[in-house]
Amino acid sequence: MTSVTSTATQSTASQPAPAPTFAVIPGAQVQQALDGREKQIVDLVEATYRLHGAGDSVNPPSYFLRFADRPKDRIIALPSSLGGPVRVDGLKWISSFPANVTAGLPRASAVLILNDHDTGYPFACLESSIISATRTAASAALAADWLTRTGRRPTRIGFFGTGLIARYIHTFLAGTGWTFDTIGAHDVSTDSAAGFCGYLREAGGAGQVVVHDSAEELIRSSDLVVFATIAGKPHVTDPAWFTHNPVVLHVSLRDLAPEILLGSANIVDDVEHCLKADTSPHLAEQLTGSRGFLDGTLNDVMTGRITLPTDRPVIFSPFGLGVLDLAVGKYVYDEVARAGHLRLIDDFFHELRRHG
């Protein structure tokens, strides 16, 4: 078995189409397909942002399922469609249950459904917490590269929040050639900070690793700052902490007070997506009644439509686009299929004759 072909639309009445197939791709296969492919995945994410920027995608707003009795938890649906050479539709369904971490489980869990471009038939269900973390980290590494091209390459990175996403972002930076003199870490949980430092030791190649008890100290001593907390509302409020004009990857979206954004250059992945759900850019829009504080998207930077200032901090706030999950998910599917390891579910689609 190599790949699902979409023959349904080419068939005639006398020659029924072959039954569509359905594969389940577990996390171990996903991880194997992505292992060591940081450069390829960052290139894929860049190509996907360019397709999205050129309008060759459909990426409606994410749908947030929230619970009155469990206000910290949520499940998000991200439907999307990607054109270009990928040509696939689908849906990511991702849960965030922060208390999982105290029970020893990652916060997020997810599946990704891929639908065939021509028939609409779903053809695969993939474990997607790895895909989601991978595309998030690849997007952060891509932004770190593009947003630091006008100035000196940062050598001091600070991780504000040191969970699974911080680990993936470090892996993607290291895997795409970044090295640092110092790696700072700050977390409200000493266990998280210790676990992250343990990962850095295992990963090797790290410069000096410094755990900062003080958030201010972490930010002031880093020229590339990664926010990957689970904060629901801004807790970093003093613009003076950013007077050294760092590049900030604001992956967790809700850490920074709007005043900090208003004194910075602001880059997002998609304007409509990012100005929702009480993200810091959304709060800045509410505070000022305008979107004038936004400089543009990462695609605008990549296509040269905007030039970044060097006299202010630069903040990248990526909402996280479903098209990235599709691109990475299809890459994984193709890799597993190419290796001949697709696990197909027999007779998944059973009612295939309209009149019995």
Ligand SMILES: NC(=O)c1ccc[n+]([C@@H]2O[C@H](COP(=O)([O-])OP(=O)(O)OC[C@H]3O[C@@H](n4cnc5c(N)ncnc54)[C@H](O)[C@@H]3O)[C@@H](O)[C@H]2O)c1
């Ligand atoms: N923008 C995107 O595309 C995207 C994609 C995936 C995840 N995320 C976000 O990334 C964040 C991190 O996810 P994760 O899976 O690593 O979570 P995690 O639970 O594994 O780690 C989060 C860490 O942040 C720490 N933390 C929480 N509040 C803090 C604070 N005020 N100061 C310092 N540390 C704090 C926690 O102790 C924990 O160690 C989440 O907010 C998630 O929604 C964003």
